[in-house]
Amino acid sequence: xxxxxxxxxxxxxxxxxxxxxxxxxLPIPADGQLLVRHEWLSLDxxxxxxxxxxxxxxxxxxxxxxxxGGTVGVVQASKHSNYAPGDLVLGMGGWQAYxxxxxxxxxxxxxxxxxxxxxxxxxxxxGMPGITAWYxxxxxLRLSPGQTLLVSGATGAVGSVVGQLAxxxxxxxxxxxxxxxxxxxxxxxxxxxxxxxxxxxxxxxLQGLRQACPDGVQGIFENVGGALLDAALQLxxxxxxxxxxxxxxxxNGEPIPLAAPQLLLTKxxxxxxxxxxxxxxxWPQARQELLALWRQGQLQQHSTIVDGLEQAPEAxxxxxxxxxxxxxxxxxx
Ligand code: NDP
Numbered sequence: 505x506x507x508x509x510x511x512x513x514x515x516x517x518x519x520x521x522x523x524x525x526x527x528x529x530l531p532i533p534a535d536g537q538l539l540v541r542h543e544w545l546s547l548d549x550x551x552x553x554x555x556x557x558x559x560x561x562x563x564x565x566x567x568x569x570x571x572x573g574g575t576v577g578v579v580q581a582s583k584h585s586n587y588a589p590g591d592l593v594l595g596m597g598g599w600q601a602y603x604x605x606x607x608x609x610x611x612x613x614x615x616x617x618x619x620x621x622x623x624x625x626x627x628x629x630x631g632m633p634g635i636t637a638w639y640x641x642x643x644x645l646r647l648s649p650g651q652t653l654l655v656s657g658a659t660g661a662v663g664s665v666v667g668q669l670a671x672x673x674x675x676x677x678x679x680x681x682x683x684x685x686x687x688x689x690x691x692x693x694x695x696x697x698x699x700x701x702x703x704x705x706x707x708x709x710l711q712g713l714r715q716a717c718p719d720g721v722q723g724i725f726e727n728v729g730g731a732l733l734d735a736a737l738q739l740x741x742x743x744x745x746x747x748x749x750x751x752x753x754x755x756n757g758e759p760i761p762l763a764a765p766q767l768l769l770t771k772x773x774x775x776x777x778x779x780x781x782x783x784x785x786x787w788p789q790a791r792q793e794l795l796a797l798w799r800q801g802q803l804q805q806h807s808t809i810v811d812g813l814e815q816a817p818e819a820x821x822x823x824x825x826x827x828x829x830x831x832x833x834x835x836x837x
């Protein structure tokens with residue numbers, strides 16, 4: 505069983521030496537457990553937080569532990585009547601080829617129907633990132649058709665779903681992304697009305713946003729923070745709402761102070777941070793709505809796929825620098 509473990513706590517940007525590959529004999533399920541062979545592993549920004557031991561909403565990974573992560577796989581052996589060999593399951597199997605899971609309790613894998621929906625979508629548009637997009641948009645921002653929504657990290661796993669959901673709800677979504685090809689993708693594939701390249705610098709970004717948002721911005725779906733949040737506050741209309749989903753710009757320890765926090769006051773802006781795993785009771789409803797949009801052809805998964813667990817550390821390091829498009833996945837071979 506090939507595994508990737510946390511070798512060192514990263515200092516700043518993670519490096520390959522922070523990860524260690526190990527190989528162990530296949531584990532044998534005890535009563536009430538199942539053995540899952542992973543087909544897909546999801547790489548997500550939150551993993552960077554778990555590699556550190558600074559205080560956060562979730563405890564850090566122990567040094568030497570297998571890296572955690574969402575997986576889709578096939579049951580190989582089961583010692584519980586709820587699961588049979590061959591079942592397709594979504595779980596938190598981690599960065600390894602196989603995992604043991606408890607068949608009962610909060611961490612029990614979710615059985616997936618085999619359908620026209622590709623299994624890996626349950627790690628992206630129909631999974632945690634999609635549900636995050638759905639929650640921020642429908643539960644926190646609650647915009648009306650025609651209102652303008654600004655989304656940073658517009659082409660990432662979450663942002664790519666926010667754009668499509670916004671389009672389906674009749675909102676005007678404007679994205680922020682790094683690079684001309686990402687901006688073109690946001691407009692051509694993800695339902696964004698416009699997308700501004702923040703890499704052109706703060707002045708050009710602000711000018712681009714002013715052009716793209718002539719009526720200001722009533723909702724902000726914030727994935728990045730730093731200079732992008734500063735620009736969003738400049739554009740915000742009075743009483744705008746911010747769903748504070750992530751702060752990519754600061755995940756490697758970079759300071760990301762707000763340039764003008766007084767704008768929150770003078771514009772009477774509502775800012776709500778959230779952690780999607782604290783809203784598990786809403787996940788079935790969210791998944792159902794996302795699946796309905798998928799079946800109507802209004803939601804697609806856009807992914808970057810790397811092959812082999814051996815590639816996971818490098819792909820993860822690249823992800824934190826925005827080197828991918830859409831949901832970053834590892835296909836296990
Ligand atoms: P992705 O890595 O797929 O996308 C993040 C995007 O952020 C990338 O597209 C990248 O694109 C951009 N980005 C990365 N680094 C920087 C930087 N330094 N400055 C500006 N932009 C940057 O991640 P997800 O879509 O999965 O997650 C998006 C955010 O949502 C993350 O912050 C994540 O932690 C958060 N999240 C929060 C959840 C919650 O419960 N609150 C749940 C799930 C995700 P570009 O090239 O355009 O810069």
